Amino acid sequence: MLWFAMFRSLCCAALVFCFALVSRLPVGAEDVKIVDDGDKAVVTIDGQPFTEYRYQGYAKPILYPVLGPGQKSMTRHYPMQKDVDNEASDHPHHKSIWYTHDEVAGVRFWMENGDGKAGKNVGVQVQSAMEIDGDTIISKNDWKNGDGETVCSDTRRIRFGSVGSDRFIDYAVTWQATSEDLVIGDTKEGTMGIRTNPFLRLKADPKRGNHTAGGHSINSEGVKDRAMWGKRAAWVDYWGEIEGKEVGIAIFDHPSNPRHPTWWHARDYGLIAANPFGVNHFEGKPDGSGDMVVPAGKTLSFRYRFLFHEGDFEKADIQSRYQEFSK
Numbered sequence: 001m002l003w004f005a006m007f008r009s010l011c012c013a014a015l016v017f018c019f020a021l022v023s024r025l026p027v028g029a030e031d032v033k034i035v036d037d038g039d040k041a042v043v044t045i046d047g048q049p050f051t052e053y054r055y056q057g058y059a060k061p062i063l064y065p066v067l068g069p070g071q072k073s074m075t076r077h078y079p080m081q082k083d084v085d086n087e088a089s090d091h092p093h094h095k096s097i098w099y100t101h102d103e104v105a106g107v108r109f110w111m112e113n114g115d116g117k118a119g120k121n122v123g124v125q126v127q128s129a130m131e132i133d134g135d136t137i138i139s140k141n142d143w144k145n146g147d148g149e150t151v152c153s154d155t156r157r158i159r160f161g162s163v164g165s166d167r168f169i170d171y172a173v174t175w176q177a178t179s180e181d182l183v184i185g186d187t188k189e190g191t192m193g194i195r196t197n198p199f200l201r202l203k204a205d206p207k208r209g210n211h212t213a214g215g216h217s218i219n220s221e222g223v224k225d226r227a228m229w230g231k232r233a234a235w236v237d238y239w240g241e242i243e244g245k246e247v248g249i250a251i252f253d254h255p256s257n258p259r260h261p262t263w264w265h266a267r268d269y270g271l272i273a274a275n276p277f278g279v280n281h282f283e284g285k286p287d288g289s290g291d292m293v294v295p296a297g298k299t300l301s302f303r304y305r306f307l308f309h310e311g312d313f314e315k316a317d318i319q320s321r322y323q324e325f326s327k
Contacts, residue, residue, distance in 0.1 A: 068308030103185025
């Protein structure tokens with residue numbers, strides 16, 4: 001009977017290990033539902049709203065709203081919703097989560113028409129095709145200048161999932177040059193961006209309507225808060241209390257990305273953007289040092305993860321979560 005008791009103990013230990021392992025893995029596609037609603041793709045997890053991929057009616061596709069642990073709103077509402085309590089009405093081109101850059105083939109895509117600082121030669125991103133594949137949206141987009149001419153295109157694979165109460169978005173982008181070389185310019189105004197819930201801001205701005213900002217931030221190198229701007233890091237994390245619950249947003253830069261670890265255009269008012277191009281602004285090097293050229297007909301790819309988690313960066317074990325993503 002001793003052998004049976006030992007066998008049973010080993011089986012129990014194996015089951016405990018398997019359950020622990022499964023609890024750390026992303027959910028399968030069967031738990032994620034994506035429905036195309038005509039001008040947006042609506043994403044739910046276990047029947048609860050997560051986000052919407054809004055691909056029409058904006059200068060670029062955006063993800064909004066974004067609901068994290070406890071169904072807390074993780075990004076700003078402005079300008080999709082106006083006159084929201086504690087929200088500042090600045091930078092209307094900072095729309096929740098987006099991917100763009102301000103100098104692409106000489107065209108400005110970060111700014112938008114209607115923004116007083118946009119100036120001339122402002123472009124738009126127009127979705128040309130979309131496919132839903134289980135837990136993933138595959139979106140093809142044309143980047144058009146002010147005359148409606150396509151200067152480049154991209155393909156985005158946006159995957160959604162959860163680990164326990166935490167949720168994530170894997171955002172992969174492949175740029176496609178046309179028949180000419182594509183120059184992605186050296187500017188701080190880019191690229192993989194998010195504007196956080198105002199309660200995660202590091203600094204309040206009462207003049208613009210934000211009165212409460214209780215956020216904290218740190219990057220993979222241990223640099224904190226405002227000092228993170230322009231620094232290189234594999235990941236950044238912002239956290240704070242939203243409606244009585246401590247939650248946070250981590251953004252991961254995949255090791256396979258060009259110029260990893262990326263620079264971060266990370267501000268104290270809630271803007272966080274991974275930007276591998278803005279070397280002039282971030283490091284004071286000669287203008288154009290960060291230009292990247294995609295040869296005609298060739299591609300350039302990047303991968304990121306947004307993790308919406310409970311607790312601060314230590315409780316969420318962000319470094320270990322990054323290591324899982326980077327494999």
